[in-house]
Amino acid sequence: MEKKEREYNENQVEGRNAVLEVLKSGRDMEKLLVLKGNLEGSIKRIIAMATEKGVVIQEVSRQKLDELSQTKNHQGIIALVSAHEYVEVEDILAVARKKEEEPFILLLDGITDPHNLGAILRTAECAGVHGVIIPKRRSVGLNATVGKTSAGAMEYIPVARVTNIVNTMEKLKKEGLWIACADMKGLDHFDTDMKGPLALVVGSEGEGVSRLVKENCDFTASIPMYGQISSLNASVAAGLLMYEVVRQRKFGKQ
Known part of the structure; x- marks a missing residue:
């Protein structure tokens, strides 16, 4: 029972x-x-x-x-x-093709807080992200809390759930995408070219992007910090980076 x-x-x-x-x-x-x-x-x-x-x-x-x-x-x-249906990675790429846009995909490496995932989905939908990819392990799924926090965005943005993030990254590279890793030690995102076909990797709330995933990224992008605290909430960091991609694509890099 x-x-x-x-x-x-x-x-x-x-x-x-x-x-x-x-x-x-x-x-x-x-x-x-x-x-x-x-x-x-x-x-x-x-x-x-x-x-x-x-x-x-x-x-x-x-x-x-x-x-x-x-x-x-x-x-x-x-x-x-009825249970929410996940899509395949190919379905996300098809969304970009249908819109005649260069792919813009978000990979989440170990987001375990449903409130963070919901907030990320909400921002991703608003920023025009074609789809989000999450791992089957070490990650929250599309549960009720995610749906509530996303304010309905979960119904519109495709989400794929994969067994292996690194293997998925390799497939995306073969499709012509560059893989950018959100990392505090990376190049300032204002100085990073993110205008082409892109998959942006955002790590977990506590540990960030895992070592193996980071090693397989093409480049890193960091958010400059000017205060006493050295890191941002995962959903806030994801939002800032997504909208930097929007800024560069829509309004030019500089």
């Missing part, structure tokens, strides 16, 4: 914005749980959309929502959906 409950809860999305984006994306939704008596504002809009799509809607108590919630910030609504 315990196992069933755990699997059940893994396939849920929480919070008004995240649930709304799931409905808009067309993803299958099995059931919508809403706080009893709370049928106003954005909840009313969500219920109308869910009803139109034939989704089962169930009014429940706040206690029930609190018990089910993984994020502890459900905002009176939880959607039970």
Whole structure:
């Protein structure tokens, strides 16, 4: 019984914005749980959309929502959906080809905090990243907390899950991509050319990019530090580097 409950809860999305984006994306939704008596504002809009799509809607108590919630910030609504589908790396490259753009891919080497992954996905979607690649081990997957923190971005940006990051990097190199490693000891990212087809590697919250992955990158890019603290949160660092790529591509390097 315990196992069933755990699997059940893994396939849920929480919070008004995240649930709304799931409905808009067309993803299958099995059931919508809403706080009893709370049928106003954005909840009313969500219920109308869910009803139109034939989704089962169930009014429940706040206690029930609190018990089910993984994020502890459900905002009176939880959607039970089919498991999120990961894509293949080839699918991400196909997105770039379809848009007739040089590939811009994010590789995450060991992000274990779901809030960081959600924030990274949100920024990546806004920055026009074609897809994100995460490892199957030593990494958080696309769970409810990631979906909530991404504010719906998880529904739009392709995410591939691979067994071996280094092997994936080699495949991307054969496709013509350069691999840039986010590293505090690297060249200042303002002086790093990141305009071509690129895969940007961002490491874990504590240890950064692992040694083997770093050794297989083509070059490194660092964020200059002028204060007393020597490192940034992983999602903040990823965001700064992604938008440096945007700046160089859209507005020129200098």
